[in-house]
Structures are given as C-alpha cells and as structure tokens.
Amino acid sequence: QSERTALKHKIRHLLKVRNAVMVSHFYVHPDLQDLAEETGGLVSDSLEMARFGRNHAAQTLVVSGVRFMGETAKILSPEKRVLMPDLDATCSLDLGCPVNEFSAFCDSHPERTVVVYANTSAAVKARADWVVTSSCAVDVVQALKEQGRKILWAPDKHLGDYVQRQTGADMLFWQGSCIVHDEFKAFELQALKADHPNAKVLVHPESPPDVVALADSVGSTSALLKAAHEMSAVTFIVATDNGMMHRLRSLNPGKIFIEAPTSGQSATCKSCAQCPWMAMNSLAGLAHVLETTSNEVHVDLELSRRAQVPIDRMLAFTA
Numbered sequence: 001q002s003e004r005t006a007l008k009h010k011i012r013h014l015l016k017v018r019n020a021v022m023v024s025h026f027y028v029h030p031d032l033q034d035l036a037e038e039t040g041g042l043v044s045d046s047l048e049m050a051r052f053g054r055n056h057a058a059q060t061l062v063v064s065g066v067r068f069m070g071e072t073a074k075i076l077s078p079e080k081r082v083l084m085p086d087l088d089a090t091c092s093l094d095l096g097c098p099v100n101e102f103s104a105f106c107d108s109h110p111e112r113t114v115v116v117y118a119n120t121s122a123a124v125k126a127r128a129d130w131v132v133t134s135s136c137a138v139d140v141v142q143a144l145k146e147q148g149r150k151i152l153w154a155p156d157k158h159l160g161d162y163v164q165r166q167t168g169a170d171m172l173f174w175q176g177s178c179i180v181h182d183e184f185k186a187f188e189l190q191a192l193k194a195d196h197p198n199a200k201v202l203v204h205p206e207s208p209p210d211v212v213a214l215a216d217s218v219g220s221t222s223a224l225l226k227a228a229h230e231m232s233a234v235t236f237i238v239a240t241d242n243g244m245m246h247r248l249r250s251l252n253p254g255k256i257f258i259e260a261p262t263s264g265q266s267a268t269c270k271s272c273a274q275c276p277w278m279a280m281n282s283l284a285g286l287a288h289v290l291e292t293t294s295n296e297v298h299v300d301l302e303l304s305r306r307a308q309v310p311i312d313r314m315l316a317f318t319a
C-alpha cells in the first residue's frame, strides 16, 4: 500500500515537472484511471482519448492503454512527446492485420471504400479512407451507405457484423477478432440471465453475434457507461473487459455489475475478461517513463501524414 501511495505521489509530481497530461483508457488499472482524472487528464474510450490528446496544450502526453492509442495520439500531434508505460502493449486486432496482406486485400477490391477500426497500426490506417471506433462506426458506415458506397471493413469481424446488421450496408470483412471479447459465450450468458431475470445486459460489439443478440445495450465503452447510468435497472451483466467495472461501479453506487461469463472462467479465475495488453500498464511503468522520458512513441512522418487523413475525417464527423 505504501509503495502504491509513493508511486502515485511521484507520478503527480513528475506530471507537473514534465508539463505532461495523462490519458487513460477505461480498461487500464483503476489507479491509472483515477490518476488521470485527478490530475486534469482524461479517462475515456478510444475516440475521446484521440481528441483530448490532440486538443490539450501539454507538450507531453502519457497514454495508458495499448499501442494504437499512443500511435494515434502521436499522429494527431507530431510535435508533442507521447509516452506509454509499456510499448509492447499491443492488441490482437492490430496483430491480426499485417499491412502487406491488408494492402493486397484492398488492392483486389479497388471499388470499395476502406473503413478500418482504430485498433490497427499506423500503416494500416495510412491505407484507409476512414478510421472509426466503436463509438461512431455505425454512423460513419450509414453515411457512406447513403452515398452509395460499398465498404471494405477491417479488422474486427464481429464489430463489422454488428455494423452491417445495423446499417444494411454492403460490407466485405477482414477476419480479425479481439481475443478478450471473443471469449464471451451466449449459452452461459443465457443461464446467467435466467439467474438474474431483472438484469440488463451490456455488450461491447467486439463480442460474438450470438452474445450481441442477448444485449439490452450494445456500444463502445463510453456508450455502455452511459447506458448503465441512464437505465433504471439495478443489476447489469457486462460483456467487456473487466477494467470497466471500476468506472461502472464508481459512477453508479447502488447498482450491481456482474461480469458476463467467458469460456475460460473457473472457480480460480473470477475475472477472465482482461486484456493482457491493457494489463501491462502499471503505476511503476508510468513513474519510470515520466522519470526517464523513455518509451516514447515514434511514427514515421510520411506514414503519419497519410494516417492522419482518415483519423481527421473521423474526428470531424464526430465533432
């Protein structure tokens, strides 16, 4: 406990010394979420993390999340220093969409508008017409459909499936998935729902379609928080990374949040839905990078210039 307190104290001090601001995702350790909020930074979803980093005056951004979040921050603010507690914190969607194969896929469908999820490398974004997050994917694809466009979608097939069903757009999918959300199971979720008949089910759209079909609310991390706040139910079953539980519980005292079942769940594993890469962010890592200014995110400038175009489109669309 005292080591934790000392690290937090050190981080608060170093943020001031370095004129730095913290940006944390809802999935990272509660300490990193709370510190961001207490120190005038942001804890949010991937869309608002991108916007906040771009708009904030601080010259150093410390991004607690996964690699694509740090890269997006750097692409949007090439003049700023972007640090991350652990540069190896990647994402299965990013890993599952290597740029050369993805480019070849795009080349073989030149008639399609390329829409990629933010959970991709800078190189993949540079090949896209649009970048989206789960906060705006449905609206962007709907707008493109109304312009008569056919879509090439990458990399998350489950989010793509959800967007396709919501919009009816003509979409061709890359077959990627999130190793965390892919583990939620519809059969077990049905059983849990039967045990809690008044519970409402909140599902992130990276989950499989049969899990999404059981949801009372489907959306990005911030959309799920909003739904939990606005719905009058007392009990909620939540199908997303369990890092979200901290925020859900602290913003909704009196409501009960239960983790949706995953295939890996057992008596010894009460919290299986945890992104291994988000979990790489730690207080010690954060203190270390602030002290040494190591772990700086770099993106090739030419690549960055190209990747910025579809990211800017997303930020303008959602402004």
Ligand code: 13P
Pocket (backbone or CB within 6 Å): 044, 045, 046, 047, 119, 133, 134, 135, 178, 206, 219, 220, 221, 222
């Ligand atoms: P959000 O954009 O909903 O925050 O999700 C990011 C993510 O990585 C979900 O797994």
Ligand code: SF4
Pocket (backbone or CB within 6 Å): 066, 090, 091, 092, 093, 119, 178, 179, 180, 181, 206, 241, 275, 276, 277, 278
């Ligand atoms: Fe990627 Fe899934 Fe982790 Fe989100 S939870 S960062 S999509 S691996």
